[in-house]
Amino acid sequence: MPFSTSDGVRLWTATTGTTTSAPPVVILHGGPGLWDDYAVLADMLDDLTVVHRFDQRGCGRSGPSDEQTMARLAQDIDELREYWGHQRILVIGHSFGATLALTYAASYPDHAAGVVYLGGVGIGDWHTPYYAEVARRMTPAQRDRLEALTGSSRTWDEEIEFRVLSWFTSHADRSMALTWAGEEAAVDLPINFHANRALAGEMNVWPDEYVAGFAATISAPVTFIHGDGDPRPVSAVRDLAAHIPHHTFHLLPSAGHSPWREQPELLREVLRATLR
Structure with missing residues (x-):
């Protein structure tokens, strides 16, 4: 079902599951500039709660947008939260979406029930x-x-x-x-390279002290999940986690950047435990 943001950008959305006493979930895709391809993650949770997915502005099946900033993307998430009728949401972010999830939780602390930081890059020289x-x-x-x-x-x-x-x-x-x-x-959707350059450019100039500083303000619990076979070094993710007051860390064995490929049952167990 499409949704229009306050500045008129149409966002593609998908919802599965049913609202329960568990926090509603919003999944944030990676890139930047890609699209939602996370039905597999929704399937792991939507018997426990309602799960929302969407394509970020200018990406995938959503409408075009020249405005590509982390603050605007975080605002889009909060507008979607209000549209879906939730007071607080658990945000699950993968890859670039992991950084966006932290940005949302720091920017809208009253509305973040928790964060799952899945396959993110951390801080320091991970490149x-x-x-x-x-x-x-x-x-x-x-x-x-x-x-x-x-x-x-x-x-x-x-x-x-x-x-x-x-x-x-x-x-x-x-x-x-x-x-x-x-x-x-093989997904027949274009990569938005403008969004990729704009958002990567913004994040690449963030000093580590800035990222660590806003991470330290997050009062919601943060669950870190990382595959030990992900080329993105786990040490950089642990360095980031050390700044977050309430966090847990799960290093998944024999798993890469997309652990639902190699360790689906273990990932499912961790995600469901986090939701509960």
Whole structure:
């Protein structure tokens, strides 16, 4: 069901489950600039509560928007919360969505029942070890091909190839990584590179002290979930968690950036325990 924000941007939304005494859940997708593809997470929880998903402004099935800031995205979440009729929500953010979830909880503390920080990047220099691990997981030919496809005009087949080469290194199971990345890449929706550059550019200039400072103000409980096979270093996520007063940390064994691929039952257990 579409929803229009206060500045007139139409957002695609999806809702499953039924309202119960448990906190309602809102899932925040990654990117920035991608789309919601998290029905698998909703299925893990929507027998316990109502679960909402949406495509962020300018992304996926939502309407276009030139305004791409973390503050505006957090405001969109709160407008959706009010539209859905909830006083407080549990926000589950994956990858970029994890940072957005923390931003929301810090910006709207009265309306955040809790946060799940799933596969985020943490603070400090996470880029150096991340790119080193990504390079290690690629062959020289794959690296050369990705470089050739980056920044060029691509056919649809080349776009799928670009996405696969960009994403397959995030999976811990090397035997399935290309297959899973192919499934993710085949979604017939465009990547919003404007949103990606604008939001990544904003976050990349945040000093660690700023991120740690607003994280320290979050009074809601924060659950950190990270795969030990995610190329994004867990040490950077632990460094961020140390600044949050009420948090728990779950390192999932043999799991990558999308732990519902490799450890679905363990992830389901952690998410359901968090909701309860």
